[in-house]
Amino acid sequence: MRKRFAVVLAAAGLALAGCGGGATDAAQDPEAPLTIGVSPTPHGEILEYVQDNLAAQAGIELELEQFDDYNRPNEAVANGELDxxxxxxxxxxxxxxxxxxxxxTWVESVHLEPLAVYxxxxRSLQEIPDGGTVMLSNDPANQFRGLQLLADNGLIELKPDASPDTRVDAAIAQNPKNIEFQPIAPDQLPRSVEDADASVVNGNYALKANLSDPLVAEEAEGNPYANGLVANPAMAEDPRMVKLAELLKxxxxxxxxxxxxxxxxVVPAD
Known part of the structure; x- marks a missing residue:
């Protein structure tokens, strides 16, 4: 089996957004490998396991491309650079x-990475002092998810109509400790743990940075934030993609x- 794991850095000058749509090799050739963009941990590790242990027997071939940011993998799928x-x-x-x-096209939910506060x-959220600083993700979905985690554990109270589209200050109904919330890029959150009073870190970045012993973490049961396989619509029902989804579950x-x-x-999705 041919195996390739290319590293595509966020700073690299690949102009995916401007390249226009196009068909992948797999869309034109039913014998071609599926090209899948992944975050290094845990997504890349999960697919490497599939690649090394399950894919050949299932009759499919994978090529994995690793990305270090959250925008480029979607650009690449939308533009036909990835399946x-x-x-x-x-x-x-x-x-x-x-x-x-x-x-x-959302193909299959695979696993959950519980968001956690470090x-x-x-040693607890209650120890954070008045006027303390808490770092959050600057992408709205995970930012709101972080606020929910803090609200669930009593640090703040959210307004009933708050949503990912709501600004941080407008989403909060009660902030008794006058916490200062600072949004930054998700991949920078692990570095902020040393400086801030607390940081709400995405699971993949916490794993990559070897963070442990969170103050609080999300519950897995009923959590809507399962990570999954997302395909270009032209490839979503391809037999190779269907087989890959079966392997991931x-x-x-x-x-x-x-x-x-x-x-x-990291826990398997329901």
Whole structure:
């Protein structure tokens, strides 16, 4: 089996957004590999497991391209550079489409990375002082998700009509400690843990930075933020994509996720 894992950095000068639509090799050749864009951890690791252990027997071939930001994988799928990507949850995809457009098909939910709050200065949210600083993701879907986590654990209270489209200050009904919320790029959140009173970090970036012992974390049950496989609509029903989705939901992949992350930082989707 041919195997390629290319690293595509966020700063790289690949002008995907301006290249226009196009058909991938797999769309034109039923024998071609599927090209899938992934975040390195855990998405890339999950698909590497599939690539190394399950794909050949299932009769499919994968080529994985690794991305270090949240925008380029969707640009690449929309423009026909990739057949699919695996890095995001539905609320983020919906937000992306509202802001940037593009046609996508949600194929299958695979796993959940519970969002968590980390701190090197405090042992609980209650220890955060008046006027303390909490860092949040600057993408609206995960920003609101972070606010919900903090509200669920008593640090703030949200307005009943708050949504991902609501500004942070407008979403908060009660902020008894006058916490200062600072949104930054998701990949910068792990670095902010040392400086801020607390940081709400996306699961994949927490894993990459080896963060542990969060103050609080999301509950997995009933969580709407499962990460999944997203395809270019032209490839969504291709037999190779259908087979890949089946493999990602297989007992073997569920066991790999449970063994690799011990049912904490990454858990199989329902």
């Amino acid at each position: 699919a990507n695996f890095f995001q949850h539905k609320p983020y995809l919906q937000e992306y489409q509202q802001e940037r457009g593009g046609e996508f 701190s090197t200065k405090h 297989s007992d073997e992949v569920k066991k790999f996720i449970q063994d690799e992350w011990r049912g904490v930082a």
